[in-house]
Amino acid sequence: MVFKTYSIIPKLRLMVLIMKSKVIVLAEDSKTSPSRLFRYLNSLEYDINVKETCFGAFIEGEDGVVDEVVKLVRNLEKNKIFCKDRGFPIWDQRRCRAFRKGGPREGFHQLEAEQKILDRISKALDAVENEEISEDELEEEFKNLKNKKLKVDAFEKIADEVLKEN
Structure with missing residues (x-):
C-alpha cells in the first residue's frame, strides 16, 4: 500500500491512502467489447473498483495496483485499448449521472x-510498429501539415458552401 503522511499539527499525523482512477477507452474497431472488458477486469485478482461504460470502463484503486492493471489490459489489444487518468473517483456525486438526475456528464x-x-490512431500505431512507416516520416509529414495554414478567405468560402448545403 502507498500512504502519504501529512503533518497538520505537530505530533498528529494523518495517513492518506493514495488512490487513482483511470478511464479505459476502446477503439471502435476493437475486438473487445465493454462488457467483455468489464468481466476481464473483475476476473483479475486485484483490489479495484470497476464500472462498465459505453466506451470501456472506469477503474479505481491504489496507485500502483491501477498502473499494474492498466498494463494487463493494454496487452489484450495493444493498439486498440487506450487509458487516461480520471480526475474523480467512481460514483463521485459531482460527476455521476445517477446523482445529477441524468444527462451527459461533463x-x-x-x-x-x-x-x-x-x-x-491504432492503425497509425500498427503501421509504425510493423515498420510500414517510420517515426521520422511521420514527424516530417507533421511539420508539412503544420506549415500549411488555411487562409481566412478560404475558410470563409468553405463555411459559406457548407451553410448553403444545410
Missing part, C-alpha cells in the same frame, strides 16, 4: 470525440 462529449478517432 467531458462526455470530448471523450466521445476522442473515441471516434482512436481507430485511426
Whole structure:
C-alpha cells in the first residue's frame, strides 16, 4: 500500500491512502467489447473498483495496483485499448449521472470525440510498429501539415458552401 503522511499539527499525523482512477477507452474497431472488458477486469485478482461504460470502463484503486492493471489490459489489444487518468473517483456525486438526475456528464462529449478517432490512431500505431512507416516520416509529414495554414478567405468560402448545403 502507498500512504502519504501529512503533518497538520505537530505530533498528529494523518495517513492518506493514495488512490487513482483511470478511464479505459476502446477503439471502435476493437475486438473487445465493454462488457467483455468489464468481466476481464473483475476476473483479475486485484483490489479495484470497476464500472462498465459505453466506451470501456472506469477503474479505481491504489496507485500502483491501477498502473499494474492498466498494463494487463493494454496487452489484450495493444493498439486498440487506450487509458487516461480520471480526475474523480467512481460514483463521485459531482460527476455521476445517477446523482445529477441524468444527462451527459461533463467531458462526455470530448471523450466521445476522442473515441471516434482512436481507430485511426491504432492503425497509425500498427503501421509504425510493423515498420510500414517510420517515426521520422511521420514527424516530417507533421511539420508539412503544420506549415500549411488555411487562409481566412478560404475558410470563409468553405463555411459559406457548407451553410448553403444545410
